[in-house]
Amino acid sequence: xxxxDYDLIIVGAGxxxxxxxxxxxxxxxxxxLIIDRRSHIGGNAYSENDRQTGIExxxxxxxxxxxxxxxxxxxxxxxxxxxxxxxxxxxxYRNQVFAMPINLGTICQFFGRQFSPDEARALIAAQAxxxxxxxxxxxxxxxxxxxxxxxxxxxxxxYTAKQWQTDPRDxxxxxITRLPVRYNFDNRYFNDPYEGLPVDGYTAIFKRMLDNPLxxxxxxxxxxxxxxxxxxxxxxxxxxxxxxxxxxxAGELKWRTIDFQEEVLPVGDFQGTAVMNYADEDVPYxxxxxxxxxxxxxxxxxxxxxxxxxxxxxxxxxxxxYYPVDTLEDRRTYLAYRKLAEEETGVIFGxxxxxxxxxxxxxxxxxxxxxxxxxxxxxxIGAER
Ligand code: FAD
Numbered sequence: 449x450x451x452x453d454y455d456l457i458i459v460g461a462g463x464x465x466x467x468x469x470x471x472x473x474x475x476x477x478x479x480x481l482i483i484d485r486r487s488h489i490g491g492n493a494y495s496e497n498d499r500q501t502g503i504e505x506x507x508x509x510x511x512x513x514x515x516x517x518x519x520x521x522x523x524x525x526x527x528x529x530x531x532x533x534x535x536x537x538x539x540x541y542r543n544q545v546f547a548m549p550i551n552l553g554t555i556c557q558f559f560g561r562q563f564s565p566d567e568a569r570a571l572i573a574a575q576a577x578x579x580x581x582x583x584x585x586x587x588x589x590x591x592x593x594x595x596x597x598x599x600x601x602x603x604x605x606x607y608t609a610k611q612w613q614t615d616p617r618d619x620x621x622x623x624i625t626r627l628p629v630r631y632n633f634d635n636r637y638f639n640d641p642y643e644g645l646p647v648d649g650y651t652a653i654f655k656r657m658l659d660n661p662l663x664x665x666x667x668x669x670x671x672x673x674x675x676x677x678x679x680x681x682x683x684x685x686x687x688x689x690x691x692x693x694x695x696x697x698a699g700e701l702k703w704r705t706i707d708f709q710e711e712v713l714p715v716g717d718f719q720g721t722a723v724m725n726y727a728d729e730d731v732p733y734x735x736x737x738x739x740x741x742x743x744x745x746x747x748x749x750x751x752x753x754x755x756x757x758x759x760x761x762x763x764x765x766x767x768x769x770y771y772p773v774d775t776l777e778d779r780r781t782y783l784a785y786r787k788l789a790e791e792e793t794g795v796i797f798g799x800x801x802x803x804x805x806x807x808x809x810x811x812x813x814x815x816x817x818x819x820x821x822x823x824x825x826x827x828x829i830g831a832e833r
Contacts, residue, residue, distance in 0.1 A: 449666055451678045454481040455828055459671040460687030462491020463809050464799030466657045467816035468685050468824055473662040478828050480663045485670040493809055495650040500712050503739050503754045504649045509706060510723060510737050514643040515810030521642040527656040530644025531745055535637040539725040541602050550599060551630035565631040572596055590621035595629055606729035611760045645742055683827050687799030690785045698784035701804050703769035707759040716750045733757040772804050796823050
């Protein structure tokens with residue numbers, strides 16, 4: 449690996465890094481080296497076909513592509529076609545199954561009678577008035593002020609407690625700003641105009657994005673093991689954790705992680721849908737994914753299926769960081785790193801780990817396209833002069 453051969457070094461082969469690499473090579477004709485410490489491309493969107501069944505499994509949790517952003521949709525459509533998959537989520541609570549997000553169907557089923565939209569609105573408003581006049585002091589009070597106690601206790605309390613390993617009365621109210629309730633029977637999970645799953649799977653997208661002789665990919669390579677060898681005049685795009693980059697000198701940013709427990713079962717259909725949440729607190733996992741349901745158009749075996757149980761917990765340094773905990777203290781720590789990052793000439797920080805933000809895939813791609821236009825491209829073109 450001779451870093452001198454490249455115009456641009458990218459750390460991380462997820463959507464942020466792959467988008468910048470693709471643009472730099474295809475639009476500017478620049479030579480790009482992309483390194484990743486994992487043994488595969490795709491970052492957290494990576495998927496592979498299970499060896500026994502051929503079923504595509506998203507290795508870092510279910511990944512559903514959806515976006516309101518036409519530019520991102522058109523951009524990604526250069527590398528894949530999308531199926532017409534529309535995501536729906538159900539929740540198991542006390543042995544009954546309800547549609548999520550909470551909608552008129554959920555409300556009618558939960559309260560055991562038919563409501564018109566106006567009646568349901570009035571009911572939820574009356575229940576949400578329980579704590580009227582009081583500024584919510586914690587997540588529980590905030591949730592009750594939004595949707596009332598009965599729905600909170602059924603659908604939010606146990607699930608949130610499991611997600612955060614913390615009683616919702618001990619969680620800050622700032623974690624939730626809104627809890628969507630739909631006063632119609634629409635049970636589609638996303639509202640975005642563009643939605644679908646990649647026809648040939650996620651990893652094929654990355655292969656196509658990086659399929660250019662100007663792009664080299666070096667896997668199983670940790671940036672911190674090779675950093676000293678990178679000439680100081682090279683432009684680097686870094687999409688790893690920002691606190692790690694600065695050796696944690698302003699403190700550690702906190703994340704939640706998920707343990708995935710994967711199983712192949714000798715049945716054709718385990719739960720009849722792709723994602724089943726478990727709202728009861730005494731069920732230890734938060735949800736079960738059944739991957740065959742993401743691709744009903746494929747010819748999968750009729751007698752076997754792949755499921756994954758998800759267990760949520762706080763991450764240690766050794767774990768994969770998935771969701772920023774994002775307390776006020778974390779925000780302050782991040783701002784300290786932001787300042788250090790601004791002083792780090794030649795390095796552009798991006799992606800979810802580099803900016804300590806939860807980003808959906810379309811947001812990571814959108815941010816990468818913007819960073820390419822405003823930061824990466826001017827530097828690469830400037831270096832020519
Ligand atoms: P990543 O994909 O995390 O890529 C960063 C890469 O950098 C990684 O491959 C990592 O190995 C590499 N790296 C880090 N440090 C180093 C180092 N020191 N040296 C070398 N390489 C390094 N989005 C949706 O739109 N829909 C969904 O349904 C959805 N579901 C999700 C479910 C889960 C459980 C999680 C965690 C995320 C989900 N997302 C979803 C978000 C999606 O995964 C992100 O938008 C996407 O991963 C962001 O891409 P990225 O390039 O910023 O980061």
